[in-house]
Amino acid sequence: MITLQHRTIAHFDLDCFFVSVECLHDNSLKGKPLLVGGKSDRAVVAACSYEARRFGIHSAMPMKTALRLCPHAIVRSGDMEQYSYFSRMVTDTIAEKAPLYEKASIDEFYLDISGMDKFFGSLKWTSELRSLIMKRTKLPISFGLASNKMVSKVATDEAKPNGQLEIPFGFEKSFLAPMxxxxxxxxxxxxxxQLRRRGVETVKTLSEIPIGLLEAWMGKNGITLWNKANGIDDSPVVPYYEQKSISTENTFHADTIDVQFMQRELVRMTEKIGFELRQQEKLTGCVTVKIRYSDFETVTKQISIPYTACDHVLLSHVKALFEKLYDRRLLVRLIGVRFSHLVQGNYQINLFDDTQEMIALYQAIDSIKDQFGAEFLMRGCNVKNGETSEKQILPFLKESGGTMRKRYHGR
Known part of the structure; x- marks a missing residue:
C-alpha cells in the first residue's frame, strides 16, 4: 500500500511559454531579448525571454520601463489563440499517458505517478513523456520529480531551462537547505x-526555527512555511477532469421575446461569473450559452476560446453565441451562461494590447465588487432608461458618507 509520504509527483512547466511559441513561429527571435506584451508605452510585459531577464526585466513590468532597461529588445504583441492551442496540445498528450494529472495553469502541470516505478521506473517514464511533448509541440519543457508538489516545483525551477531533475525520497530537506x-x-x-530582518537567509535556517515561534511571527502561515522549509507538503494532485465550470442562469417570471432585455441579462450574468473567475484566479477556455423556450425545448451552443477572464472578451463571445442560437419566433423561458475548461491563471496575461489603465480598471472594479457586492457595478446597458437604483447605491453611499451621490448621479 502506498502511503501519502511515498508519493511520486512530477511537475511539468513549459519554459518561457509565450516566448517559446513566438520563437517557434520565427526562428530569428531565438537567443535575443524578446518581450511579449502590448507595444504602447503604457502597456505591460506579459512574458520575457531569459536574454531579456538579464537586463532586470520581469513580467508585469511596464513596457516603457522594460525598453528603458533594454532598448534593443524585440517586442511581440502576443497571440493568446496560439498559446491556448499549444497548451491544449500539451494537456492532451499528458492526458493520454498520465494516470492522474492537474492542470495548474496554462503552462504548468502536476502528475501523480505513485506506484509506477514498480512497472516502468518513474524517472524513465517521466523522461519519455517529456520527450513526447517536445516531439509533438517543438517547445522546451522542464520537469521536477519528487515526493510532493512543492519540492517537485522547486526542482523544476532548478532544472530550467529545458531540463529535468529528480529529488529521491528522503532528500527533500537537504535539497532545499542551501537555497x-x-x-x-x-x-x-x-x-x-520580514524573515531577513530576523537574520533568516537560507531555507536551512528557516527549517531550524521552532514551529511555535514561526506561528507567533506569522500566524497559520508560519506553520505552512515551516512545513515547506522541511520539505513537507501533503497537498493532493487535483484531477483535471474534476475541475468545475462556473455558470449562472435565469428563469424569467414571464416568457419573453424581448431581445434587448435578454441581451442585458446576458451582460449581467457574464459580468457576474467573470468576476467569480477573477476572484478564483482562473481563466476559461470554453464559453457556453443556453436557451430554454416556452415549450421547454432546451438548446445550447459553445465555443472554445483563448484562455481569458476579461469581461469585454467574454461578452463578445456570449453575444455571438446568443445571436447564432436564438430563434426569434419563439418565446424564451430561460437563458444561461457557463464558463468551463478552467485553468489557474491571472487575467492580466490576456491584456497584451491593453494599457496599464485597463488593468487598473479591472482591479478597481473587482475591488469595489469585493467591498460592496458583485451587483453594485454594472455596465450602462443594464440601467434601463437611464434610471439608477437607490437599493444598489445605498450601501456604498452609507459607507462613503454620501460623498459619491453627486458623482454617481451625474454620470
Whole structure:
C-alpha cells in the first residue's frame, strides 16, 4: 500500500511559454531579448525571454520601463489563440499517458505517478513523456520529480531551462537547505524581507526555527512555511477532469421575446461569473450559452476560446453565441451562461494590447465588487432608461458618507 509520504509527483512547466511559441513561429527571435506584451508605452510585459531577464526585466513590468532597461529588445504583441492551442496540445498528450494529472495553469502541470516505478521506473517514464511533448509541440519543457508538489516545483525551477531533475525520497530537506528563502513557493518579497530582518537567509535556517515561534511571527502561515522549509507538503494532485465550470442562469417570471432585455441579462450574468473567475484566479477556455423556450425545448451552443477572464472578451463571445442560437419566433423561458475548461491563471496575461489603465480598471472594479457586492457595478446597458437604483447605491453611499451621490448621479 502506498502511503501519502511515498508519493511520486512530477511537475511539468513549459519554459518561457509565450516566448517559446513566438520563437517557434520565427526562428530569428531565438537567443535575443524578446518581450511579449502590448507595444504602447503604457502597456505591460506579459512574458520575457531569459536574454531579456538579464537586463532586470520581469513580467508585469511596464513596457516603457522594460525598453528603458533594454532598448534593443524585440517586442511581440502576443497571440493568446496560439498559446491556448499549444497548451491544449500539451494537456492532451499528458492526458493520454498520465494516470492522474492537474492542470495548474496554462503552462504548468502536476502528475501523480505513485506506484509506477514498480512497472516502468518513474524517472524513465517521466523522461519519455517529456520527450513526447517536445516531439509533438517543438517547445522546451522542464520537469521536477519528487515526493510532493512543492519540492517537485522547486526542482523544476532548478532544472530550467529545458531540463529535468529528480529529488529521491528522503532528500527533500537537504535539497532545499542551501537555497535562499525566496525559492520556497509562497515566500514573496514582503515575507522574505520580514524573515531577513530576523537574520533568516537560507531555507536551512528557516527549517531550524521552532514551529511555535514561526506561528507567533506569522500566524497559520508560519506553520505552512515551516512545513515547506522541511520539505513537507501533503497537498493532493487535483484531477483535471474534476475541475468545475462556473455558470449562472435565469428563469424569467414571464416568457419573453424581448431581445434587448435578454441581451442585458446576458451582460449581467457574464459580468457576474467573470468576476467569480477573477476572484478564483482562473481563466476559461470554453464559453457556453443556453436557451430554454416556452415549450421547454432546451438548446445550447459553445465555443472554445483563448484562455481569458476579461469581461469585454467574454461578452463578445456570449453575444455571438446568443445571436447564432436564438430563434426569434419563439418565446424564451430561460437563458444561461457557463464558463468551463478552467485553468489557474491571472487575467492580466490576456491584456497584451491593453494599457496599464485597463488593468487598473479591472482591479478597481473587482475591488469595489469585493467591498460592496458583485451587483453594485454594472455596465450602462443594464440601467434601463437611464434610471439608477437607490437599493444598489445605498450601501456604498452609507459607507462613503454620501460623498459619491453627486458623482454617481451625474454620470
Amino acid at each position: 535562499p528563502i525566496d525559492k520556497i513557493p509562497m515566500v514573496g518579497k514582503e515575507t522574505a524581507a
